[in-house]
Amino acid sequence: MIRLDHVSLRYEDGPDVLSDVNLHLAEGSFHFLTGPSGAGKTSLLKLIFLAHRASAGRVSIMGHDIATLSRHQMSLTRRQIGVIFQDFRLIDHLSVYENVALPLKIAGQREGRYQKDVLELLQWVGLGQRIDALPATLSGGEKQRAAIARAVITRPRLIVADEPTGNVDPEMGLRLIRLLDELNKMGTTILLATHDQQLWTHFAHPRLHLEAAQVHMAKPQEAL
Numbered sequence: 001m002i003r004l005d006h007v008s009l010r011y012e013d014g015p016d017v018l019s020d021v022n023l024h025l026a027e028g029s030f031h032f033l034t035g036p037s038g039a040g041k042t043s044l045l046k047l048i049f050l051a052h053r054a055s056a057g058r059v060s061i062m063g064h065d066i067a068t069l070s071r072h073q074m075s076l077t078r079r080q081i082g083v084i085f086q087d088f089r090l091i092d093h094l095s096v097y098e099n100v101a102l103p104l105k106i107a108g109q110r111e112g113r114y115q116k117d118v119l120e121l122l123q124w125v126g127l128g129q130r131i132d133a134l135p136a137t138l139s140g141g142e143k144q145r146a147a148i149a150r151a152v153i154t155r156p157r158l159i160v161a162d163e164p165t166g167n168v169d170p171e172m173g174l175r176l177i178r179l180l181d182e183l184n185k186m187g188t189t190i191l192l193a194t195h196d197q198q199l200w201t202h203f204a205h206p207r208l209h210l211e212a213a214q215v216h217m218a219k220p221q222e223a224l
């Protein structure tokens, strides 16, 4: 699903943020990505959700070497990746329903076809009572659930989440990861960056640790 071979990344003439990283994440896997602030977690995720190009090496996503993809193939691949950003990035003037439906609308689907799916998903993430609310009126946890719903509405094969629990309380953080866990059980590959030890110690998923421009597999952690 995700393969990095000898990947390096630096910004302009800065130091290597990633240096000769090799990584292979299987379809259907769930990995945490940890590492100190500034280690390069967001940068690594950006390579994977095709928002940034490596300075050297090869990035393959879903079997495609992304250097060889046409712009069109790139956007088709990108559509199979759901991204959850730390700062939510909900659109202020759209309701919860409209925010979540937006990726389908952009993909050219008619509302008649997706309305039921969007409403069901909003129920599933616990926002059934908030469908007409504007983002500004939502709590942190509600915003994050809306962001998750928007990331998964297109049934992506891969979900990349960048510190998705950074702005919610620990209890809500655990609920959010359980949601992602359920999607993973249905086959979605998940890669989730977090610096929150509370989170990953509760789950048996393997953890990648990024430090000093290198990624290594951390020791398995006993569930608490």
Ligand SMILES: Nc1ncnc2c1ncn2[C@@H]1O[C@H](COP(=O)(O)OP(=O)(O)O)[C@@H](O)[C@H]1O
Binding pocket: 011, 014, 017, 035, 036, 037, 038, 039, 040, 041, 042, 043, 044
């Ligand atoms: N667009 C950018 N231009 C220049 N430097 C950047 C850019 N994005 C990130 N960096 C630098 O790359 C390093 C890794 O950042 P980042 O990937 O955001 O780390 P993390 O997500 O682990 O906190 C930091 O030193 C940061 O300042």
Ligand SMILES: [Mg+2]
Binding pocket: 041, 042, 043, 162
């Ligand atoms: Mg980051």
